[in-house]
Structures are given as C-alpha cells and as structure tokens.
Amino acid sequence: MQRESKTINFQGQNIYTGIDVHLKSWKVTVMIENVIYKTFSQDPDSRILANYLRKNFPGGQYYSAYEAGFCGYSVHRELVKQGIRNIVVNPSDIPTTDKEKKQKDDKRDSLKIAKSLKSGELEGIYVPSKGIEELRGLVRYRKTLVKEISRNKTRIKSFLHCNGIVIPSELNFASRYWSGKFTLWLKTIEMTTPYGDMVLQETLDTTDFLRKKLLKVTRSLRLLNTGNEYSAQLKLLQSIPGVGLIMAVTLLSELEDFRRFRKLDQLCSYVGLVPRTNSSGEKEKTGGITPRSNKPLRSCIVESAWIASRTDPALILCFNQLCQRMKPTEAIIRIAKKLLNRIRYVINNETEYVQAVV
Incomplete structure (x- = not known):
C-alpha cells in the first residue's frame, strides 16, 4: 500500500x-x-x-x-x-x-x-537611498573635521596660555578667525625646550592637515551645484535667507524626500523643534525642546535661523516681536520653525523663495 x-x-x-x-x-x-x-x-x-x-x-x-x-x-x-x-x-x-x-x-x-x-505596534523609520546615505556620510564627515579643527585650535591656544605666551594685541582679532598672519606668528614661536617645540609644531601640523582635508571635502560638495541630480533642489534651497550650500546639502542628505512629512508638525517633530510635554489630569507641563531629534539637522536649522533673523525682513520683524516676551534663545526656536516651513514650501512647490512673505 x-x-x-x-x-x-x-x-x-x-x-x-x-x-x-x-x-x-x-x-x-x-x-x-x-x-x-x-x-x-x-x-x-x-x-x-x-x-x-x-x-x-x-x-x-x-x-x-x-x-x-x-x-x-x-x-x-x-x-x-x-x-x-x-x-x-x-x-x-x-x-x-x-x-x-x-x-x-x-x-x-x-x-x-x-x-x-x-501586534502591529512597530513603525519603521525612513530608509534613504544608497546614494543619499553615502552623501549623508560625507556631510557628517565634514562636520567631524570642523569639530576636530576647532579642538586643535583650542589646544594650541591653551598651550600658549599655560606657557605664558601672550598673543600680540594686533593679532587678537586675527586669532579669533585663525588668519594667515596668526598662523605665521605661531610658527615663529620658540619654546625653551625641544619638547615644547614638538608639541606646538605637531599640533599645528595636525591642524593644517585637517584644514586641507576640510577644503577637499568642501570642494567636492560644491560640485553638487553644477550639473548634478541634486542641483535643482540645492538651487531652490539656497534661495532662502540663511540657507547656504552646506545647510542645503545637509537638508537634502538628512531628509531626502520632503513629501513624506504630510504636515509641518511632523517635520518639526523629526528635526526636534517641538517642546517636551508632561500632562496628567488637570496638570500640564511644557518644557524646552525635546531631546529626541535629528541632531545634525537641528543644529544646522537653528544656526541658519540666527542668520535668517538678521537678513530676512519678515523674520527680523517676527524675531523682534518675540524677543519682547521671551528670551532670544527661545525666540530663535520659533524662527527655526518658520524657516523650516519656508524650506518645506519651496521644495514641495518647486519654486524659489520670495522675501517679505510672513
């Protein structure tokens, strides 16, 4: 059978x-x-x-x-x-x-x-395309270089203070922006021992090396403005006051598809420009901005908001009005939201920004 x-x-x-x-x-x-x-x-x-x-x-x-x-x-x-x-x-x-x-x-x-x-309780995060993910890596690498350069500059100035070396008064302003004259002056300093000379020279060499790397990365990002698949969006973004090339590339690499945010509140929540809330019964507390955020994007948006609040007439007026009832550091968060709204509108409607529109 x-x-x-x-x-x-x-x-x-x-x-x-x-x-x-x-x-x-x-x-x-x-x-x-x-x-x-x-x-x-x-x-x-x-x-x-x-x-x-x-x-x-x-x-x-x-x-x-x-x-x-x-x-x-x-x-x-x-x-x-x-x-x-x-x-x-x-x-x-x-x-x-x-x-x-x-x-x-x-x-x-x-x-x-x-x-x-x-049980359906999980919601997946947005997965970017491979090209955007690699562009994001380059933008974040540039930010890392900027941080390392800043740290090395601080180390050099700390080293000078510890050894009693005073920066000449005529170079005080130049040292703030690390000009060529200030760099040349640093190279003329002679310490009392070879060990001190080595510390100063090696830190200077590291700073110069990092600055060259930063220049190389920045030049590669500038090429995105010319004849690239991202050039049209970058041009639109750079028409907004406070948004330069680096900010535009950061926005593009971190967000990619702006239309995935159906409302401005969703975009503000993703960036991290919404307040913390704690409510129970009749009690409701509202704190500062939420710690949950896209940190690279939030810092760039706030930085751009400071620039826009000095260059865009509508945002200048709004910022001054806000400062009458709150601290400037609190007012700038609201300006950042308005700037984010302008960015979203420009990209979604594929039109350049027009100033003096509240």
Missing part, C-alpha cells in the same frame, strides 16, 4: 521575526501568529535566516524587524533582497516594561521585537 505524502505549506500565514543585531551574531525569535516558535543564535548573514524560514515555513509571508544601530541600513537591504519584508525601528519606539529594562538580554530583546511586530 502506497503511503500518502503531505507537503507542509504555510501559504497565507504570516511569519514574524525579531532580530537583535550584533557584530558577530544575531539573536532571532520566530513567531507564527500567536505561537512563539523558536529563539536561536545565528551568524550575521541574512541568507542564513532566509534559508531557515524557507525551509521550515515554505510559502509563508516573512516579516522581520531590528533596531537601528551600528549596522545602519545594510542589513535591511540584504533582508529585503532575500524576500523578507523588513523594517528598521527606532529603539525608543519599542514597547518596553520596567522589568525588561532591568533584566535586559539578547533573547528578551529579540522576543520583544517579534511580539511588537506581530
């Missing part, structure tokens, strides 16, 4: 996978509807996970999620390539109990992600 063979088929069923991603291994939890099937460790390779799911749950719809972290979006792209519908989640958006905070381990993390994914 011939035996009847049955083929397992999960067609029409959803398979949920929570992944706790690490450099050398992944902790994976697989759920089938309301059943926790298995938690296991595997090598950090999306193909291994895809083969496991296809072998054990053939014909199913595969869903997965992991926390945004060191691996960026590379894991996401590989999982999608393997046919798994993946999302990348902000770690602070994953529901967590007090017990899970105090007894944290990889197994609990992957299980928590799988359960939240299955």
